[in-house]
Amino acid sequence: MQLEYFISLLLGGLAKGSIYALIALGYTMVYGIIQLINFAHGEIYMIGAFTALIFSTVITYTMPDTAFLINVGISFTGAIIFAAAYGFTMERIAYRPLRNAPRLSALISAIGMSILLQNYVLLAQTPDFLPFPSLVPNFSFLEPIEYIVSSNQIVIIVTTIIVMILLTLLIKFTRVGKAMRATAQDKTMAQLIGINVDKIIAITFVIGSSTAALGGVLISSNIGQINYYIGFIAGIKAFVAAVLGGIGSIPGAVLGSLILGLTESFGSGYISSDYEDAFAFIFLVIILIFKPEGILGRKDNQKV
Amino acid sequence: MLKLESVNTYYGNIHALKGIDIEINKGEIVTLIGANGAGKSTTLMTISGVVPPKTGTVTFKGENISSKNPDEIVQMGLVQVPEGRHIFPYLTVQENLDMGAFLRKDKPAIKKDLEYVFELFPRLSERRKQTGGTLSGGEQQMLAISRAIMAKPDLLLLDEPSLGLAPIIVMQIFEIIKKINRENNTTIFLVEQNANMALKVAHRGYVMETGRITISDKSENLLANDSVRKAYLGM
Structure with missing residues (x-):
């Protein structure tokens, strides 16, 4: 029993960490490229979840005999496309005009964007919690061990692994990926070798928003309810994960997220679930005391 | 090939370029010399479109x-x-060199240019797997020039290629600049504080003072010009 409990906490922690990772990617990629903490990133995650809810509800009521998997496919795709569009638009109207302004201005713009999007969803939808349908099929082969791991958790972990592999390939080997790395390292020089920096920044926002939406839909489907405020705490946690791993570093964000997920899972499982949120921040404080640049962060980020 | 006509550039409220005119013909090496803060780098950034001019063309x-x-x-x-x-x-x-060819699609020609830069700077070939940050200053300058060659320029702008380098490396870099100009018929616009060296490789030169072009002449005349000699050549 002890071992089973341990394994269920482990998998629960990995699933949680995976969701953080999907969100943290957006924070860390945007920070890496324009040194901005995009505080509105959590809102993109929330909007992704709402979009999926709307799509799936509309499909369920207007075309009740649509196959479950088609419904799921459309809901996920819709969420990703909408969130990506929000991310793209946000960069255009809130950050691009401030590209050469002091960093504090862009940060304040990000906070403003976050408040704006939260209240927009609050007004357009409802302040109450809405039930969220399960968009993940129940795998029958998991039934015997359902008390250890759920279908949802498996889907979350596998999806995250696939996304990470695809993203790594994109950044390492494609033209866009190389341009992203070059832009992150030296924006002026990137321009001088012919990279359209604005376009690369927009693509970064689109990718980060897409993965955040994916995370939003997956976790909402697991928890079963959403409201306009879910982006805030998830966003803060993912931000903590990104800082923990070393902001600006993609492997760092993933590592930080998994550590955070596992800490929360084991902390609440073995110590007390009342302090679940506290564990994340205690861990952050400890790491930052001993390694202020984060686990995989670079010390020499400051360029002259 | 390149022509600047009464170009005015500002950094916020600072009037950095005050109506400058420059003309560069195909195949030339032209240099722009001047003191720190005269606006030489701004001139190049304006030409490259990083800091666009407010007026002028x-x-x-x-x-x-x-x-x-x-x-x-x-x-x-x-x-x-x-x-x-x-x-x-x-x-x-x-990868730095590959990035130089970012906008090019002619793979066989890119490969040939890569061989060409490794011929120019064999040191880079030895270090091709090292990251850029681990190179010495001289090697970085070689890499920067090579990366630009990979873009197959018709006009190459060089900003202070001799800055902070040992005299022997400076000689080597200037030799290469002449070579690129001769072999590829690449036009070169060279900004330098090392006026002596710059005027020796360039055909013509411009002298810049606080945002204005003050003198424009052939290199040998500038080398003989008393005020240039006093101000920039330390004689």
Whole structure:
């Protein structure tokens, strides 16, 4: 029993960490490229979840005999496309005009964007919690061990692994990926070798928003309810994960997220679930005391 | 090939370029000399479109490029090696060179140019797997020039290629500049504080003082000019 409990906490922690990772990617990629903490990133995650809810509800009521998997496919795709569009638009109207302004201005713009999007969803939808349908099929082969791991958790972990592999390939080997790395390292020089920096920044926002939406839909489907405020705490946690791993570093964000997920899972499982949120921040404080640049962060980020 | 006509550039409220005129013909090496803060680097950044001019026109190959984006200007064959080299520190030497050819699609020609730069700078070939940040200053300058060659420029802008380098490396870099000009018929616009060296390789030169072009003449005349000798050649 002890071992089973341990394994269920482990998998629960990995699933949680995976969701953080999907969100943290957006924070860390945007920070890496324009040194901005995009505080509105959590809102993109929330909007992704709402979009999926709307799509799936509309499909369920207007075309009740649509196959479950088609419904799921459309809901996920819709969420990703909408969130990506929000991310793209946000960069255009809130950050691009401030590209050469002091960093504090862009940060304040990000906070403003976050408040704006939260209240927009609050007004357009409802302040109450809405039930969220399960968009993940129940795998029958998991039934015997359902008390250890759920279908949802498996889907979350596998999806995250696939996304990470695809993203790594994109950044390492494609033209866009190389341009992203070059832009992150030296924006002026990137321009001088012919990279359209604005376009690369927009693509970064689109990718980060897409993965955040994916995370939003997956976790909402697991928890079963959403409201306009879910982006805030998830966003803060993912931000903590990104800082923990070393902001600006993609492997760092993933590592930080998994550590955070596992800490929360084991902390609440073995110590007390009342302090679940506290564990994340205690861990952050400890790491930052001993390694202020984060686990995989670079010390020499400051360029002259 | 390149023509600047009464170009005015501002950094916020600072009037950095005050109506400058420069003309560069195909195949020439032209230098721009002047003291610190005269506006030499700003001139190059204005030409490259990074800091666009407020008034005046920059014409390249007969086309007005004053309001074009930096990437469009690179696409037209105007490439800059900025001051301080700006190597991508976490990309390898090879990747840095690949990035130089970012806008090109002619793979066989890119490969040939890669062989050409390794011939110019065999040191880079030895270090192709090292990251850019681990190179010495001289090697970084070689890499910066090579990366620009990979873009196959018709006009190459060089900003202080001799800055902070040992005299022997400076000699080598200037030899290469002459070589690129001769072998590829690449036009070169060279910004330098090392006026002596610059005027020795250049055909013509401009002298810049606090945002204005004060003298424009052939290199040998500038080398003989008393005020230039006093102000920039330390004689």
